[in-house]
Amino acid sequence: MSEFDYDLFVIGAGSGGVRAARTAAATGARVAVAEDRYLGGTCVNVGCVPKKLYSYAAHFHEAFEDAGGFGWRLPAAPEFDWATLRDNKIGEIKRLNGIYGRLLDNAGVRLINGRAKVLDPHHVSVAGETVSAEKILVAVGGWPWVPDFPGKELTVDSNRVFDLDAFPERFLVLGGGYIAVEFASIFNGLGSDTHLVYRGELFLRGFDREVREFTRDEMAKKGVNLHFETNIEAIEKVEGGLKVTLTNGETLEVDAVLAATGRRPHLEGLGLDQFDLATNPDGSLAVNERFETSIPSLLALGDVTGGPELTPVALAEAMQMVAHHFGDTTPEPLDYSRIATAVFCHPNIGTVGLSEEQARERYGAIRVYTEDFRPMKHTLSGSSERCLMKLIVDDESDVVVGAHMVGEEAGEVIQGIAIAVRAGLTKAQFDQTVGIHPTGAEEFVTMRTPARR
Numbered sequence: 001m002s003e004f005d006y007d008l009f010v011i012g013a014g015s016g017g018v019r020a021a022r023t024a025a026a027t028g029a030r031v032a033v034a035e036d037r038y039l040g041g042t043c044v045n046v047g048c049v050p051k052k053l054y055s056y057a058a059h060f061h062e063a064f065e066d067a068g069g070f071g072w073r074l075p076a077a078p079e080f081d082w083a084t085l086r087d088n089k090i091g092e093i094k095r096l097n098g099i100y101g102r103l104l105d106n107a108g109v110r111l112i113n114g115r116a117k118v119l120d121p122h123h124v125s126v127a128g129e130t131v132s133a134e135k136i137l138v139a140v141g142g143w144p145w146v147p148d149f150p151g152k153e154l155t156v157d158s159n160r161v162f163d164l165d166a167f168p169e170r171f172l173v174l175g176g177g178y179i180a181v182e183f184a185s186i187f188n189g190l191g192s193d194t195h196l197v198y199r200g201e202l203f204l205r206g207f208d209r210e211v212r213e214f215t216r217d218e219m220a221k222k223g224v225n226l227h228f229e230t231n232i233e234a235i236e237k238v239e240g241g242l243k244v245t246l247t248n249g250e251t252l253e254v255d256a257v258l259a260a261t262g263r264r265p266h267l268e269g270l271g272l273d274q275f276d277l278a279t280n281p282d283g284s285l286a287v288n289e290r291f292e293t294s295i296p297s298l299l300a301l302g303d304v305t306g307g308p309e310l311t312p313v314a315l316a317e318a319m320q321m322v323a324h325h326f327g328d329t330t331p332e333p334l335d336y337s338r339i340a341t342a343v344f345c346h347p348n349i350g351t352v353g354l355s356e357e358q359a360r361e362r363y364g365a366i367r368v369y370t371e372d373f374r375p376m377k378h379t380l381s382g383s384s385e386r387c388l389m390k391l392i393v394d395d396e397s398d399v400v401v402g403a404h405m406v407g408e409e410a411g412e413v414i415q416g417i418a419i420a421v422r423a424g425l426t427k428a429q430f431d432q433t434v435g436i437h438p439t440g441a442e443e444f445v446t447m448r449t450p451a452r453r
Contacts, residue, residue, distance in 0.1 A: 002134065006030045007326075009124050009133035011116045011270065014041020016302035016314030017139035018100055020321055022107040027326040031108075032133075034126045036115035039100035040093075042141050042303075043311040046159045049096065050089050051182060054162070055344045057085050058189025062346070066381035080191055082167035089162065117271040121297040135297050135325060138270065138285065139314070142263035142303040151235030154242055155259040158183070168192055168255035172244055174232055175260035176203035178343045181215070183258055185346040188224045195225040195252060197232060197244075204343070208355035210370070214388045214406050218347055221384060232257075265304040272298075280306040289333045291321040299325075308339055340418035342411030347385060350414030353402035353421045356392055365395035367427070369447040375408065375440050389443045391427070395453070398426040403444065413441045 008024045010017045013035035025031045038045045057080075064078050104111050114127035123132050144157035156164065158179050171187040173180045176198035188194035196203070196219075204212045220226055230248045235257060237243075244252045265284050278286040278294040284306030291299045301321055302314035316334060323331040340352035359366045369391040378385055387407030394401050403417045420430070435442030 002030075004122065004132040004134045006032050006110075006131060006133040008032075008135050008137060009116075009131065010034070010137045010139060011118075011124070012041065012138065012140035012302075013039050013100065013104070013111065014139060014141045014302065014314070015043050015311045016141075016318045017041070017137065018104060019315050020137055020139060020301070020318035021109045022103060023319060023322040024326050025107040025109050027322065029326050032110040032112060032131065033104060034112045034114055034116035034124070036113070038093075039097045039104075039111075044096050044100070045093055046162060048311055050093065050162045051186075052344060053089050053092065054085065054186045054190075055182065055346075058186045058346065061189045061191065062383070066377070066383055069380040069382045080167075082164070082190075085190075086163060115269055117269065118275075118298070119271065121275075121295050135299055137291075137321070138267075138272070138293075138298065138300040138304055139302050139318075140266045140270070140304060141314075142309065143266040144259070145262050145264045146259040147261055149232055149234060151232075151242075152259075154235045154237065155257045158258070158260055158263075161256075161258050164256060166255075170241065170252075170254040170256075171195070172197060172252060172254045172257045173260055174198075174257060175262070176200050176205065177260065177262065178204065178345075180258075180260035181219070181343060181345045183260060184224050185219060185222070185344075188219075188222060189346055193225075194223070195227060195254070197227045197230060197246060199229065199231045201229050203228075204349075206355075207343075207349070207351065208390065208402070208404050209357055210390065211349060211351065211355075211388065211404050211406055214372070214386075215343075215345060215347075215349060218385060218406065219345065222346060263303070263309065265306075267304065282306050290324045291317065307336065308341075310339070310341060313339065338418070338422050340414055340421075342414065344411070347387070347407050348405075348410035350405045350410030350412075350417075351403070352414055352418040353400070354392060355402060355404075356390075359392045359394070359401050363394045363396070363401070366401075366453065367393040367395055367450040368452050369393070369427075369449070370451040371443045371447055373440075373443070376438055377408075387440055389440075389447070391430070391444065391447060393427045398428055399424050400427055400430060407440060413444075416441075417444055 007029040008031045010021045010033040013033050021031045021033045116124050116126040171192035172195045173184045174197050184196040230246045233245045233247050241253050241255050280286050285300040287305050291301050301317040303309045320334045338353050343349035371389045375387050390404040392402035433445040435445045
């Protein structure tokens with residue numbers, strides 16, 4: 001018999017924590033999970049799922065406008081009801097919470113409701129109970145962070161923005177990351193007069209420069225008011241809303257301000273500060289390829305470790321961690337290169353592999369293929385929206401090292417292209433692939449002449 005109550009104790013029932021718990025339990029391990037907020041973590045409750053539902057809702061605005069060119073006549077101007085969207089979202093999240101609870105229960109994992117505190121490398125206190133575990137996994141994800149400025153308390157963060165009591169007719173987003181860009185598009189699409197304020201000269205730092213510029217132009221065409229190289233100096237309550245003073249002297253009156261200024265590991269109150277664990281420069285927990293911290297019995301994965309803050313990454317890390325600690329063989333190290341991702345702004349962004357800037361730095365000689373076109377759908381809709389597709393090729397090997405798209409359903413398209421990029425296919429193999437016509441996606445296999453080298 002083991003000297004411990006559990007073989008694995010997981011703190012956090014988000015995507016990574018639940019996957020780790022279930023997979024470990026399937027090997028015969030005795031597993032418990034502690035969660036103090038909601039099952040499914042950020043992704044299910046205040047991230048991927050509700051964000052995508054709201055993005056769908058915002059796209060209807062354009063669909064109604066596009067329909068006229070195809071002969072559809074709406075009997076009256078469409079009206080948007082915020083409460084219906086919000087409350088239907090709440091119902092869907094509750095359904096998913098229940099599914100996660102049943103998944104844990106069916107796997108034989110004990111769920112404890114409460115914020116766990118690590119007492120020592122093998123003991124945890126939660127909900128008035130102290131339990132022991134051979135290994136303790138920290139998978140608590142991230143939490144919104146808002147910088148200090150006068151009126152900071154008047155903002156809402158990305159956790160709370162989904163459940164506003166009233167729809168903001170005038171909306172301001174502070175930030176330049178994917179969360180900021182997505183919510184600026186969403187509320188603009190739902191009908192808000194939307195502003196995005198970002199201290200840098202262009203949003204989506206780290207993405208391909210051409211993709212960023214193209215997205216900027218398309219979002220501006222759709223009506224998002226972009227304020228670059230400026231910041232919020234102060235926010236104050238005024239009659240009928242909020243007065244926002246920017247560092248460039250401009251003032252804006254809005255109904256709500258979303259501070260989408262980043263997320264940080266949600267480690268407060270876990271008791272980890274007593275161990276002086278090794279950390280990364282950003283304050284996240286440093287781990288090795290086995291997801292061990294500097295104390296081997298304390299494990300960590302997902303957003304708390306400073307890697308890509310993506311649900312599929314946390315899921316992959318969970319599977320990898322279980323293979324290392326509860327499997328029969330040692331797995332190959334997890335490959336973090338060529339991970340595809342999407343930004344659900346309007347239009348969507350899909351990307352995998354290297355940006356043009358990264359490829360030039362790594363390979364020197366490259367070929368860049370691009371197509372910037374008006375999608376067939378909009379020849380009748382009358383919309384001026386355009387689509388960008390881009391392939392980046394290492395000149396010496398002919399391998400496609402990056403693929404990028406800005407356009408409708410970019411995430412869906414890039415998911416398929418990501419397999420080809422992950423497999424290391426060459427541009428010649430792309431060229432040999434017969435396209436599906438008429439689709440926008442076929443452009444990825446019909447681009448023949450480099451735009452530049």
